[in-house]
Amino acid sequence: MSETGSHNDMAEPEEHLPATHGAHGTEAAVPGDPFANPGHPEHEFRRQDIDEKAAKHSERVVAGLFTLSMLGTLAFITSFVIFPVDKYIYVFPLGHVSALNFSLGLSLAVALIGIGAGAVHWARTLMSDEEMPDDRHRADADDELRANIEAQWVQGAKESAFGRRKLIRTTMLGALTLVPLSAVVILRDMGPLPQDKLRHTAWAKGKALINPNTNKPLRPEDIPVGSLTFAQPEGLNEEDEDFQQQIAKAALMVVRLKPEDIKDKKELDWSHQGIVAFSKICTHVGCPVSLYEQQTHHVLCPCHQSTFDLSDGARVIFGPAGHRLPQLRISVNGEGNLVAMSDFEVPVGPAFWERG
Incomplete structure (x- = not known):
């Protein structure tokens, strides 16, 4: 076979290529090709x-x-x-x-x-x-x-x-x-507005501090120096339907310190013969604070180890709590029982809305 004939034999398959590509990268239609792009069908009006x-x-x-x-x-x-x-x-x-x-x-x-x-x-x-078909464009958009x-x-x-x-x-x-x-x-309808619900507890002026174990009013002589006890407001009973909601805000811990050991003047003024009352609810996430260290006057929250100094207005000395424990102002009534002089002045428990 001549060289000319060999050259013609090699070039012949080019006539059977299935498709070519146009300028925009789309396949050009080739008669008889089942894989050619058919394009968009004619729009049908509704x-x-x-x-x-x-x-x-x-x-x-x-x-x-x-x-x-x-x-x-x-x-x-x-x-x-x-x-x-x-x-x-x-x-x-x-x-x-x-x-x-x-x-x-x-x-x-x-x-x-x-x-x-x-x-x-x-x-x-x-x-x-x-x-309305359109070509793929770059991610960043130009003015056009x-x-x-x-x-x-x-x-x-x-x-x-x-x-x-x-x-x-x-x-x-x-x-x-x-x-x-x-x-x-x-x-x-979920309940009272949060501001009203969180700012008030069951404590009020004249309400006696009740020992939850004996259900009897606490008297100063019941609390020796260095001891810690708990109290709840007078009139609050476990049989009440809302007892858990009320005690969750009103739970109180009562400690007797030597008056000379109290550093904060406001705390001393709100106490009675060295007996101070603070909220039991931690200001971090609301766990019950109950671990008391007599020598240092520190109280510890068992959940995240927030530590408060009860001799210095219950200020935070360690841990994630953002605010000191609220103090309840107390005194004694004519019967010699410890009573509250008002409700807490600030909301108890975890801070909300960066309470002012």
């Missing part, structure tokens, strides 16, 4: 795009769903008010369930589903669904790309008909405004 009557119908459907959401939110709030906690109803196939929980769950589901279904139906029937995005945003806002379809806009804003009220109602 009925709402060409029939204003159908578009109006879709608008009413979307507005109806948003209205249903508003009614669901109002039903949620109404159910929260009218149904007592202990009322039960029979619901097939669930059986007997709490009327309050069932109505709250059902009404909130209606409120949220109404917003979601309305938004989906709006997007599928009234907003533009035409695909920013201008293009702003133009697309304006075009999208225009095609959504948000400004033109007032019925949809009004009902959507109404639904989105009402739904957060569900959370507001539930959170507000």
Whole structure:
């Protein structure tokens, strides 16, 4: 075979290459090639795009769903008010369930589903669904790309008909405004506002210090120098429904020091014959402080080792606690029993809101 013939034989397969690449990196269509890029199909208009009557119908459907959401939110709030906690109803196939929980769950589901279904139906029937392909671009945006995005945003806002379809806009804003009220109602009913709940305890002027072991009032002669005992407010009983909540704030430790060992003048003025009373609740995370060291007058929190000096206003000398233990001002009444002269002047336990 001649060299010319060999050259022609080697060049012949080039005619059977499946595809070539265009200038933009996309494959050029080759007749008969099953893997060629077919491109985007021709855009098909929806009925709402060409029939204003159908578009109006879709608008009413979307507005109806948003209205249903508003009614669901109002039903949620109404159910929260009218149904007592202990009322039960029979619901097939669930059986007997709490009327309050069932109505709250059902009404909130209606409120949220109404917003979601309305938004989906709006997007599928009234907003533009035409695909707009674009080349992949760099991560950083140049001025031309920013201008293009702003133009697309304006075009999208225009095609959504948000400004033109007032019925949809009004009902959507109404639904989105009402739904957060569900959370507001539930959170507000959790109890008194935190500021009022945390700033006050069961202590008040004239309330006797009661020994929780004997349920009898504490007297100065019951507390020898160097000893530590605990106390609770007069009138607080373990049978009370809110006993745990009250004692968690009002728990008190009472220590008798020698008056000459007390360094803080305010602490000395608020004591009686060297008997001082401090909150038992640690100002770090609220653990009960109870480990007392007689020689140093230090008291230790067992949870995280915060240490307070009871001879110096219970200031923090070690550990993560951020504030000293609040002191309760005490005196004796006409019967010779130790009594409180007021409530704590500052909130007890862990600091909240950087208490002022």
